[in-house]
Amino acid sequence: MGEQVKFVLGxxxxxxxxxxLMADIASPDNPPLPPLHPGTKQPAGPEDLAPxxxxxxxxxxxxxxxxxxxxxxxxDAYRLWRPTPLYRARRLERALxxxxxxxxxxxxVSPAGSHKPNTAVAQAYENAQAGIRKLTTETGAGQWGxxxxxxxxxxxxxxxxxxxxxxxxxxxxxRSMMQTWGATVHRSPSDLTNAGRQQAAHPxxxxxxAISEAVEVAAQHDDTNYSLxxxxxxxxxxxxxxxxxxxxxxxxxxxxxxxxIACVGGGSNFGGLTFPFIRNTIRNGVETTFIxxxxxxxxxxxxxxxxxxxxxxxxxTPLMPMYTLGHDFVPPPVHAGGLxxxxxxxxxxxxxxxxxxxxxxxxxxxxxxxxVQFAHxxxxxxxxxxxxxxxxxxxxxxxxxxxxxxRTILFGLCGHGxxxxxxYDAYLAGELEDPEFSQDELDAALQSxxxxxxxx
Amino acid sequence: MGEQVKFVLGxxxxxxxxxxLMADIASPDNPPLPPLHPGTKQPAGPEDLAPxxxxxxxxxxxxxxxxxxxxxxxxDAYRLWRPTPLYRARRLERALxxxxxxxxxxxxVSPAGSHKPNTAVAQAYENAQAGIRKLTTETGAGQWGxxxxxxxxxxxxxxxxxxxxxxxxxxxxxRSMMQTWGATVHRSPSDLTNAGRQQAAHPxxxxxxAISEAVEVAAQHDDTNYSLxxxxxxxxxxxxxxxxxxxxxxxxxxxxxxxxIACVGGGSNFGGLTFPFIRNTIRNGVETTFIxxxxxxxxxxxxxxxxxxxxxxxxxTPLMPMYTLGHDFVPPPVHAGGLxxxxxxxxxxxxxxxxxxxxxxxxxxxxxxxxVQFAHxxxxxxxxxxxxxxxxxxxxxxxxxxxxxxRTILFGLCGHGxxxxxxYDAYLAGELEDPEFSQDELDAALQSxxxxxxxx
Numbered sequence: 001m002g003e004q005v006k007f008v009l010g011x012x013x014x015x016x017x018x019x020x021l022m023a024d025i026a027s028p029d030n031p032p033l034p035p036l037h038p039g040t041k042q043p044a045g046p047e048d049l050a051p052x053x054x055x056x057x058x059x060x061x062x063x064x065x066x067x068x069x070x071x072x073x074x075x076d077a078y079r080l081w082r083p084t085p086l087y088r089a090r091r092l093e094r095a096l097x098x099x100x101x102x103x104x105x106x107x108x109v110s111p112a113g114s115h116k117p118n119t120a121v122a123q124a125y126e127n128a129q130a131g132i133r134k135l136t137t138e139t140g141a142g143q144w145g146x147x148x149x150x151x152x153x154x155x156x157x158x159x160x161x162x163x164x165x166x167x168x169x170x171x172x173x174x175r176s177m178m179q180t181w182g183a184t185v186h187r188s189p190s191d192l193t194n195a196g197r198q199q200a201a202h203p204x205x206x207x208x209x210a211i212s213e214a215v216e217v218a219a220q221h222d223d224t225n226y227s228l229x230x231x232x233x234x235x236x237x238x239x240x241x242x243x244x245x246x247x248x249x250x251x252x253x254x255x256x257x258x259x260x261i262a263c264v265g266g267g268s269n270f271g272g273l274t275f276p277f278i279r280n281t282i283r284n285g286v287e288t289t290f291i292x293x294x295x296x297x298x299x300x301x302x303x304x305x306x307x308x309x310x311x312x313x314x315x316x317t318p319l320m321p322m323y324t325l326g327h328d329f330v331p332p333p334v335h336a337g338g339l340x341x342x343x344x345x346x347x348x349x350x351x352x353x354x355x356x357x358x359x360x361x362x363x364x365x366x367x368x369x370x371x372v373q374f375a376h377x378x379x380x381x382x383x384x385x386x387x388x389x390x391x392x393x394x395x396x397x398x399x400x401x402x403x404x405x406x407r408t409i410l411f412g413l414c415g416h417g418x419x420x421x422x423x424y425d426a427y428l429a430g431e432l433e434d435p436e437f438s439q440d441e442l443d444a445a446l447q448s449x450x451x452x453x454x455x456x
Numbered sequence: 457m458g459e460q461v462k463f464v465l466g467x468x469x470x471x472x473x474x475x476x477l478m479a480d481i482a483s484p485d486n487p488p489l490p491p492l493h494p495g496t497k498q499p500a501g502p503e504d505l506a507p508x509x510x511x512x513x514x515x516x517x518x519x520x521x522x523x524x525x526x527x528x529x530x531x532d533a534y535r536l537w538r539p540t541p542l543y544r545a546r547r548l549e550r551a552l553x554x555x556x557x558x559x560x561x562x563x564x565v566s567p568a569g570s571h572k573p574n575t576a577v578a579q580a581y582e583n584a585q586a587g588i589r590k591l592t593t594e595t596g597a598g599q600w601g602x603x604x605x606x607x608x609x610x611x612x613x614x615x616x617x618x619x620x621x622x623x624x625x626x627x628x629x630x631r632s633m634m635q636t637w638g639a640t641v642h643r644s645p646s647d648l649t650n651a652g653r654q655q656a657a658h659p660x661x662x663x664x665x666a667i668s669e670a671v672e673v674a675a676q677h678d679d680t681n682y683s684l685x686x687x688x689x690x691x692x693x694x695x696x697x698x699x700x701x702x703x704x705x706x707x708x709x710x711x712x713x714x715x716x717i718a719c720v721g722g723g724s725n726f727g728g729l730t731f732p733f734i735r736n737t738i739r740n741g742v743e744t745t746f747i748x749x750x751x752x753x754x755x756x757x758x759x760x761x762x763x764x765x766x767x768x769x770x771x772x773t774p775l776m777p778m779y780t781l782g783h784d785f786v787p788p789p790v791h792a793g794g795l796x797x798x799x800x801x802x803x804x805x806x807x808x809x810x811x812x813x814x815x816x817x818x819x820x821x822x823x824x825x826x827x828v829q830f831a832h833x834x835x836x837x838x839x840x841x842x843x844x845x846x847x848x849x850x851x852x853x854x855x856x857x858x859x860x861x862x863r864t865i866l867f868g869l870c871g872h873g874x875x876x877x878x879x880y881d882a883y884l885a886g887e888l889e890d891p892e893f894s895q896d897e898l899d900a901a902l903q904s905x906x907x908x909x910x911x912x
Contacts, residue, residue, distance in 0.1 A: 004467060
């Protein structure tokens with residue numbers, strides 16, 4: 001048998017703590033930029049979040065502790081799929097004829113098929129502990145909604161999901177998955193909320209409308225909370241089990257990455273993989289390149305502006321300091337639904353702003369070409385979102401070949417593509433659209449930026 | 457953290473040999489019942505198989521060796537997903553309030569999502585070694601076709617799949633999966649073969665017609681072979697990596713099963729899990745109950761007869777000694793497409809005949825109820841096929857509760873249900889059919905049994 005390709009850990013190796021990178025970035029002398037209340041534009045405090053989130057998660061959101069202990073019951077749930085495998089992509093390396101060592105951390109082994117359950121079980125647990133009976137959320141293509149449905153079932157919570165209308169019609173199987181795990185799924189806009197009724201003229205819906213519906217219902221009921229699948233600090237820190245496991249597995253391989261690559265939408269997959277490595281760079285000066293791969297059709301980090309903006313389209317959420325394309329921006333319908341977000345996590349945005357993270361944007365067709373090359377060599381058919389990370393990885397591996405350097409590259413394979421095969425169909429038939437957008441369109445979208453303090 | 461639920465092995469623990477149970481069952485004094493030539497009804501020898509299979513696989517098919525070494529390149533391919541995890545279903549145990557210990561071996565982590573790649577890579581490798589350029593095969597719902605497409609891509613072979621017409625229309629995503637791995641997929645009946653043209657009046661197709669098309673093309677070209685996903689001895693032995701790993705993982709847990717349960721269609725999943733345990737029973741007298749779970753809609757082992765019959769519907773293949781419902785039998789369209797086969801592996805049939813294996817049949821709705829209970833407790837949404845094994849397992853666990861006995865039960869979770877969610881939709885909506893069939897219908901189907909020596 002050839003050289004090792006798979007690096008596995010036992011359940012005793014599931015991390016005991018989450019990595020809170022805020023502790024490395026902010027300090028009492030250098031506090032993090034606060035979110036702003038959407039009405040007053042004044043700094044929003046924990047109390048502003050209390051109608052939607054349990055206090056345990058709010059405390060995680062604003063915590064300055066470097067490590068946050070993972071509750072036993074959450075680790076116990078993690079054991080249903082964690083630790084996830086780390087692979088060395090030797091077949092891809094051979095196909096690229098590169099001296100680079102390519103590793104990937106595969107999160108598609110979770111029951112929902114992506115990294116999303118890492119935070120879903122943590123959020124469901126804390127809400128159950130707080131006596132909450134039901135969680136509401138929105139979902140686009142369904143990755144997040146199905147993960148929360150799964151987590152709510154484990155912890156005995158009801159789960160109510162508003163699914164973007166066009167996805168509800170086009171992706172019935174993600175809806176079936178949520179229902180199999182016991183969730184109630186509504187087509188958004190629905191007639192169950194004021195927000196939905198107001199938006200009835202937009203029957204295909206949007207993530208922004210779905211957020212508004214879920215938030216409205218959660219705010220109306222004391223026993224109901226809202227749950228978000230990315231963007232916020234506490235969501236990103238829940239995902240850091242990914243990077244911590246990857247460090248341990250790379251140690252088994254006797255390696256440390258020169259480059260770490262992940263796709264970025266709201267930022268939770270990117271933060272989950274990279275933050276433990278970025279902590280090492282910040283604290284110990286380890287030189288590592290961090291690449292955030294995003295779609296050219298929604299180039300938040302590469303073409304957006306760094307400004308305060310709303311998290312949702314209709315402007316109900318606090319304003320957050322982040323790279324944004326303007327909250328009115330509706331990205332073209334690329335298949336990487338998880339990357340179609342006008343803004344980005346404030347934490348990840350700050351890291352891009354200060355130069356620790358390099359963003360790169362890729363067109364849809366080149367990412368699918370990379371995904372097919374990956375499927376042909378490594379077997380797994382990736383979701384369209386991590387296909388962006390694969391494209392960046394292949395570019396880096398070819399650059400290493402040009403340079404004649406045996407660089408070590410790690411990327412995050414955050415989910416499988418079992419529910420995205422119609423996109424592969426279109427790609428293989430040469431019928432996949434390849435949207436970009438013009439500077440004029442970008443300028444128009446940025447007109448929607450709200451009045452708020454400028455960021456430097 | 458609670459007690460251990462996941463038992464993982466490293467790639468160094470992938471078995472080095474396949475278990476050939478034929479060596480335990482047959483001997484020079486007690487030779488296996490031979491297949492019969494479809495025309496002459498005389499015993500068919502290796503030379504009759506040579507137009508379709510490479511000699512290495514034919515030798516495995518008729519081997520009397522107890523262990524057959526796994527080629528290095530096949531083990532190397534296995535490392536892309538093997539060893540697969542063994543879980544203790546502690547959450548299901550708690551939900552059932554049973555003293556039984558329930559374990560499951562999960563094969564859904566393979567790129568194609570089931571156990572099928574275990575034999576696909578072995579077959580693709582041996583054909584590539586023999587200088588073959590292309591493999592043909594048939595597929596129903598697409599599990600087998602996608603596994604062979606994946607394997608052919610790894611070993612540089614072309615792959616041509618005839619997919620049953622009704623499935624081709626209803627399950628486009630399995631087709632997309634095959635195409636993503638580079639296979640050519642035809643809707644069967646096609647106009648590319650005599651068999652297909654002759655059957656043009658049956659546009660929805662059948663597995664029997666698709667087999668005929670794939671066999672016809674393979675037989676016509678020297679550089680093209682045919683590949684089968686179950687039934688034959690060499691296919692079953694390739695799957696015994698499952699049971700061997702399970703034995704090692706149960707040893708980690710300090711357990712040996714009282715009962716081993718797997719679903720059975722053609723028999724490769726059942727044989728793969730159970731044969732290493734059955735060898736232990738035969739050689740060492742270890743008392744273990746083996747349960748083969750099948751659909752009441754296609755009750756080959758529970759209501760069929762033990763007789764020589766054709767492997768395909770049109771009668772082109774050798775006659776095999778097996779339990780059969782008659783090769784004309786067309787099972788009702790239950791969602792467990794992998795279990796809709798009129799016959800069964802001769803090896804598994806012989807074990808049922810001599811009482812080592814106990815068959816049980818289950819209705820479609822009760823298997824989906826079991827599958828949903830499993831998804832609610834353990835997370836993974838199972839394919840409809842292993843849902844039959846889950847139903848049997850729950851029955852056994854409840855019987856253990858009645859008896860007050862801490863029995864140890866192992867079952868095979870041979871695939872995930874990501875491509876079967878429309879069936880869950882129907883079940884949750886109360887619209888799932890629950891077909892059985894009458895003794896009259898069975899008697900009519902058995903009229904198709906060919907003239908052949910009777911079996912005792």
